[in-house]
Amino acid sequence: MLSQKARYALRAMIELARAEEQVTAGELALRADAPRKFLEAILLGLARHKLVTSRRGKFGGYLLARPAAEINFAEIIRLVDGPLALAPCVSRTAFRRCEDCSDLVTCALREALLRARDATATVLEGYTLADAVAGQGAELIG
Secondary structure (H helix, E strand, O other): OOOHHHHHHHHHHHHHHHOOOOEOHHHHHHHHOOOHHHHHHHHHHHHHOOOEEEEOOOOOEEEEOOOHHHOEHHHHHHHHHOOOOOOHHHOOOOOOOOOOOOOOOOOOOHHHHHHHHHHHHHHHHOOEHHHHHHOOOOOOOO
């Protein structure tokens, strides 16, 4: 599952993509429906990894560091939550053998988990902040 931290990060990044100008942390917290102090810590990490730029002071705020069409959901989620894979043995960015695995080749779980990871990555790497801003929302599953 996506962490709450990643949800806040995605919401804040979408709000920055919608903005025509820089947005203060307070305003961004309101728009993203996120606790301000928690969001400020998230924004610090996003700035450190050059997804947002920040300006300090009375007229400070945050802006996207690149165009919204160049920042995909996978990049943000990986930064905040780590690999997209459900198990470390199928991660393309942080591969390691599962602690309880006796044999990678004969593991009955790996193929399904690898397919799930690849499908997830394909969708999230292909979905940008610009797509989210232009989108109509997802279907409701009830």
